[in-house]
Amino acid sequence: MNERPIVILTALDLEYQAVRKYLARLRTHHHRAGTLFEVGHLTDRECPVVLGLAGKGNHPAAVLAERAITEFDPRALLFVGVAGALWPQVGLGDVVVATHVYAYHGGTSEDDGLKARPRVWEISHEAAQVAHHLDRSGSWTRRLPEGADIPKVRFGPIAAGEVVQDSAISTHAQWVRQTYNDALAIEMEAAGVAQAAHFNRSLPMVVVRGISDRADGTKVITDGASWQPRAVANAAAFATALAAELAQEPHHKRRTASARKAECDPMTESVRNIARGHARVGLQAGAIYGNVSVGQPPEPAADAAVLLAELREELTRARTAGRVDQDTFAAVEEELGIVAESLSTDTQQGENRAMIALKRLRGLLMDVAELASKVTSVITAIRGLS
DSSP: OOOSOEEEEESSHHHHHHHHTTEEEEEEEEOTTSOEEEEEEETTSOOEEEEEEOOSSHHHHHHHHHHHHHHHOOSEEEEEEEEEESSTTSOTTOEEEEEEEEETTOEEEETTEEEEOOEEEEOOHHHHHHHHHHHHHOGGGGGSOTTOOOOOEEEEEEEEOSSOOOOSSSHHHHHHHHHSTTOOEEESSHHHHHHHHHHTTSOOEEEEEEEEEOSSSOHHHHHHTTHHHHHHHHHHHHHHHHHHHHTSOOGGGOOOHHHHHHHTOOOOOOOOOOOOTTOOOOOOOSSOOSOOOOSSOOOOOOOHHHHHHHHHHHHHHHHHTTSSOHHHHHHHHHHHHHHHHHHHTOSHHHHHHHHHHHHHHHHHTTTSHHHHHHHHHHHHHHHHHO
16 A cells, blocks of 8 residues: 555535545644645545645635645545536436546637637546446445445546536526537536646546536525535545545555665676786776766765754754744654654655655744755655665
8 A cells, every 4th residue: 555645625514524424543734824634544444545625616726736735745636526517417416527627717708709718637547547447346336325326427527617607598508518518517626626736747636526416507406405415425435435446556566675776776787808918997887877986985875864863853952942833843743753653664655654754844844944954854865765
């Protein structure tokens, strides 16, 4: 199991609570900018999950997604919630997994009307394959409430804008239907989340939506019939099952520390040279990879354990001097404990966990430059061991 977490974001508290039911061992994580995340595991799997509330709209969703990506270095990013259906065959309660996300508000206004200038993001191939397999197996339905109807899972584009669409005949509705006529559902956050994932080296990102209304003027009726909680329960069940699958790192990507070292030291061939007469051999090698130094050996890399001890000492002095408050000091001590415990396992899994804790720690100490710099030195030292 890869220790990098799966980040799950929602727009509404109703959606947040639906996902939270599947999590255990939760603790609050305070981002330095004020955002509160909850960090825990799936109740039935050792899958680390970070849960956050982004609020409505593509802009806050983008900011919170970027914040979560930077803070936690996730394996994948999921956005879970409800949406309105754009086609009659998409039923209330159905789960829609976005194959594409359309940012449909891009355009140019000309004398003869509004011309679309859309942006589109496509789900990653690996994430799409996992989601389709999960649907085919039907295993995710075990997460549904007992006695609940099993919804259909649909794969297709989702349109994300900045308005709540609740009409089938308005100018806006007609324009969306005409310009994005393959979209299955419409909502307000997926474009921001997709943009944030795209800017982070195409981080795997999946939008999972439960259909709670038909975006046709009947939203008051469907909301009154409690379709929102039913739809989001279906979406949360599928999304948390998907999170568990995405957290399973493929076997071909698993490498021990020794295997990675062997990959970085491929100079196994021997070279033999015989000097005759007055000739001398200064330096001869076969294939050379990376930097080469001739003469004195380089200084050994700083030891991570030594740097951690120095960091603890400087942290204590900073606390005594009042440059670090008590709450920050306690939070940093907790992360340092995770780092020490993780590194003691001497495994790639432990190293990954330590790196995540160090990144959180650096964020906590961002206002104390010398301490943040010391954390960076520890991170560099650990990477030098890999």
